Structures are given as C-alpha cells and as structure tokens.
Amino acid sequence: MKIERSVVVSLLVRGLFLMAPITNICAQEYKYEIGGAAGTSFYMGDANKTKFYLHPGISGGLLFRHNINFLWSIKSNIFAANVSGNSDDSGNRFPFARQASFQRTLAELGTQVEFNFFPYSDKYAYLGTKPYTPYLFTGVGLTYATGEKTFTGANIPLGMGFKYKLKNRMNIGIEFSMRKLFGDDFDVTEKTTGWNLDTPFGIKSSFLKNRDWYSFTIIFLTWEFGMREDPCHGN
Template sequence: MEKKAFIWFILIITMVVSRAGAQDYKYEIGAGGGVGFYMGDANQSALFNKPGAAFGAVMRRVINYRWSIKFNLATAGIKGDTQSFNNQFPDGKNFKFNRQLIDLGAQGEFNFFHYGMGPAYLDVYRFTPYLLAGLGFTYVPHKNDGYFNVNIPLGIGVKYKISERWNLGLEFSMRKTLGDKLDGKDLSDPYKIKSSAFKNTDWYSMTWFTITYDFGRKKAICNNL
C-alpha cells in the first residue's frame, strides 16, 4: 500500500513539474536592433544598399504554439543616390536623399514548429522559423517634405527560446508603402508617370535581432485525477 502511495506521489510531482516547465505566458515584450535599407527610384534592385541603423520595441500576444500577433514601434535610416546606378533620369538629373522613418505596425506570425518549452508529449521546440504578414504605418517627419502612408509588411524570421521566459530572434522583412514619396518629393514622379497606391516603387526593409521576455501567466487548468 505504501509503495502504491509513493508511486502516485511521484506521478503527481512529475505532472506538476512538467506543467511548470510548459509555455504558460500570454505576452512577450522586448527590443530589437539592426539595419534598414530602401528600394525605389534611387535603388531598384540592390539589397542592403546604403544601410542605416534600425531599432525599436516589440510586443507579442501569444495565441498558441503556432500563432502570435506582434506589434512594433521602430525607426530606421534610409538613403539613396541615383548616381550609384545606371538609371537615366530626364535632363540627366541625379538625386540623393537621407531620411529617418518611423514604423508602427502589427503582424501575424506563423511558426513552422510548435514553439515553446515543456515536456516531450507537447511536441514543442525551442527553435522555429516563422512567416509574418500584416499592416502598418510609415511616417517621415520633415518640415517641407514629410511623408505618411500605409505599409504592408511581409517577412521571414527565426526564434530561439534561450530559457523559459527569454527569446532571441532574427527577422528580415520588406515593407511596401502605398505611396510614392518615401524618398522625397524630387523622386516622387521623376519620369512624369502617374503612380497609384498599388503601382509605385517605394519599399523599405528592416533586418534586426530581437530579444523578448515572456510575462502574463496563462490561467492554469486543474485536471481531476
């Protein structure tokens, strides 16, 4: 009888420890840093051309092991110089710019694997690639040549859980702006061809490392034995 009681005690303790090691948090908050670059009339194809510093804050609402919603507030420097490429502009003109943008947005993230920490039966992994897509706003503060518009972010990334509450990430995203003045009024219509929200050349990218901390414990579920 004592042996059976001891076995039940060990099983209950094991279940409690396993539950404590599972992913029990609803939110992540943290920061990121890396580089941003621009693609448009002054750079039509070169990735990471004239990169500028990018940094900001991130927050996730974790829905389950596969899905989460991420919110970001970030800033990035973007630059361009038409002399770096072979484009021919009317009257042989050349243009260059250097601007600092602010990005506010939300993206849905889909993890390829069940992301988290816990016992083997949960089939969770500390590492996963993921895809992201969403909606955001781009703002360039400038007294005479400011810019504000909607952007559509698309990207890929990887996450790694270094402990129960800490996460590292690396993310690459491209953001299509629904306007053609991100690079300034001089490059808003250099060929005198009317643009539209879905027919323009202004994109920007951010590649950054992130570190986040889990908080907001999920409600524990009591299972009757």
C-alpha cells in the same frame, strides 16, 4: 498474505504523487512577450530599384507579442530607423541624366500576424513542440518620416524570421522584412514643383508600379510574462 515492505512504500509514494495538485507538475507557459530590437535598414524605390542594403542605416525599437497558441502570434512594434538613397550609384538612369538623393529618419507603428512553421515551446515535447522555429508574418503599419516635406502613410510588412528559446521565458530571434508603402514620394524630402523622384519618368504611379519600400533586418530579445490559465493544455 504477507506484503513486502518495499511494495507498501512504493504504493504510498505513488498515491502521494497522484494526489498532488496538478499545477505542481505542469510546465509553466506564458502568453505574452516584450523586448527590444536593433539592426539595419535600407530603402528601395526610384533611386534604388534592385540593390539590397545599398546605403544601410540603423534601426531599432520595441516589440510586444501575444502568443495565441504554439503556431500563431500577434505582434506589435514601434520602430525608428534611418534610410537614404542616391540614384547616382543605384544603376538607375533618369531622363536628361538627372540625379537625386535623399535622407530620412522614420518612425513606424505596426501590427503583424505571425505563423510558426513548428509548434514553438521548450515544453510539451509530447505535442511535438520545438524550442526553435522559422516563421512568416504580414500585417499593417503606419509610417512617419521627417524632412522639409514630411511623409505619412500606411505600409504593409512582408517578412520572415527565426526565433529560439535561450532559456525559460527568454527568446532571441532575427527578422528580415520589406515594408511596402502606398505612395511614391517617400524619397522626396524637399518641397519643389520641379522634377523629383515622385514621378521621375512622368508616369503616374499605380498600386504595383513605382511604389517605394523600406526594409528592416533586426535581431530581437524578448522576455515572457503572463502565465496561461491552462498550462497543462497545449494552447
């Protein structure tokens, strides 16, 4: 039986393709990210109970992310920021019409767990991945703030974000988070035995009552590295 030349060529091409090393046809996927972030910060506490972005400061720093899979990541950060507050324009009124203000520079070291709403990747479309996703995160951190009376304490970050792959190995995103502190003296920068914002109403703070917070709103840019050993699998 005579075989057409075009059929033979087609079979040879397909055979060579199937014998090629599998890593040559797999998309590369990376498990680590490193980059920088910059944005704004603000404080909420006794001198500002309800107003977001009152007396905004500047924030920025470095972050490192380990992408466990398409849905889960672990992120570490080191951030610095300026925060301030003034009870005179916060709408909060204290006994005997007392007023207080403060300003601090803080440094934070933290780790968070992130959950992506969509499987995040610009590859493996057959697995339902997308090059963008909103995400939620929480974790734990350590805060140090300057002043005549310094502040050192743990914090719990609660936040949300959105990230997008600009191109292979490059990500851009935006985050909003609140950092809950385990103390009520973040807004007390001077050493004093008199009235201050630690217990402005003379009522001792509890875990849920009168604790101070600060917030970050940042834009970040990260670069991926560390190729996975199993790039053909969706993990």
